[in-house]
Amino acid sequence: MNRMIRPTLLALVLWPAFAFAQAQPAPTRYPEWDKLSPAQREALVAPLRERWNANPDERARMVERAQRWKSMPRDQRDRAGHGMQRWEHMSPEKRVEARALFHAMRGMDETERKAFLAQWRQKNAQQRAEWLKAHPVPERREPRRQ
Amino acid sequence: MNANHEDRFDAAIRAHHQASLERLSPRAQAQLAQRRNTALRGEGLRRRGHGIRYAAAGFAALGALAIGLQFGTLPTTTGPATATATATAIGTATASTTDATMLDEDPEFYAWLASSDAQQVAME
Numbered sequence: 001m002n003r004m005i006r007p008t009l010l011a012l013v014l015w016p017a018f019a020f021a022q023a024q025p026a027p028t029r030y031p032e033w034d035k036l037s038p039a040q041r042e043a044l045v046a047p048l049r050e051r052w053n054a055n056p057d058e059r060a061r062m063v064e065r066a067q068r069w070k071s072m073p074r075d076q077r078d079r080a081g082h083g084m085q086r087w088e089h090m091s092p093e094k095r096v097e098a099r100a101l102f103h104a105m106r107g108m109d110e111t112e113r114k115a116f117l118a119q120w121r122q123k124n125a126q127q128r129a130e131w132l133k134a135h136p137v138p139e140r141r142e143p144r145r146q
Numbered sequence: 147m148n149a150n151h152e153d154r155f156d157a158a159i160r161a162h163h164q165a166s167l168e169r170l171s172p173r174a175q176a177q178l179a180q181r182r183n184t185a186l187r188g189e190g191l192r193r194r195g196h197g198i199r200y201a202a203a204g205f206a207a208l209g210a211l212a213i214g215l216q217f218g219t220l221p222t223t224t225g226p227a228t229a230t231a232t233a234t235a236i237g238t239a240t241a242s243t244t245d246a247t248m249l250d251e252d253p254e255f256y257a258w259l260a261s262s263d264a265q266q267v268a269m270e
Contacts, residue, residue, distance in 0.1 A: 051246045062249040069253045076257050083259030084247055099251075101267055102258050117266050 097128070099137040 030036065036044075052059060069077065090098065101120075105113055123131065167175070258264055 047246045048249070051249070058249075065249045065251075065253060069248060072253055072257075077253070079260040080253045080256035083256035083261075083264070084251075086259050086264075087251065087256060088247055097267075098259060098264065099255070101264075102255050105263060106254075106258070113263060117263065120267055 096137070097132060100132050100135055103137055104135055 030040075033041070052062065055062075069080070072080065087095070087098075105116060108116060120128070120131075170178075
């Protein structure tokens with residue numbers, strides 16, 4: 001009997017420790033790009049390559065945006081990252097609205113912007129829809145091909 | 147002289163002990179025999195050894211806990227198979243959306259989306 005009790009007790013004593021070790025998610029740290037394996041690089045680049053191949057008309061814009069991302073100051077790039085996360089969670093309708101508002105406000109000074117925002121907040125859904133219809137997002141400017 | 151006296155005393159005591167044993171019941175004799183055998187096998191020592199065994203189990207538990215904590219906090223160096231699987235997961239879960247989304251719109255537009263102006267128009 002003792003021969004059965006002792007291993008059982010030992011297992012019960014050790015079980016929480018092993019369970020705790022299993023429950024801890026191991027944070028994964030990755031090395032610099034140059035030290036990634038070819039498979040890792042491939043996995044990271046694949047979505048971009050797929051987007052590139054599927055949209056030949058967008059390639060020049062993609063290159064231009066990539067260069068602008070690269071030239072952005074760090075704090076602005078961080079803000080853009082947060083905005084991008086917000087963008088990913090927006091509905092298609094809200095995306096259209098956001099684009100239109102951005103293009104409408106980007107040329108305004110601070111006073112004009114405040115007045116516009118005050119007017120926008122007072123609009124109801126129908127008035128906003130009418131405004132969006134009257135102020136569509138301008139056609140995208142095709143950047144100079146390189 | 148003294149030695150003869152001690153031998154006689156010893157012999158007399160042994161005789162009394164033997165006579166006492168003979169007067170014991172068979173059940174009492176069996177119990178005494180069992181206890182003697184138990185003592186000769188060292189059962190008492192083994193009982194005292196339980197404390198040491200429990201202490202060893204405690205140390206083992208602490209060791210296992212320490213190892214568990216170390217595995218939980220150490221950065222993992224991913225092996226080829228794990229790294230590939232994880233990279234694939236990154237490729238499908240994160241990079242497929244974020245990395246490609248980066249080039250969908252102007253970065254200035256994304257920065258504006260994070261501004262207070264954009265939050266005021268409540269686009270969510």
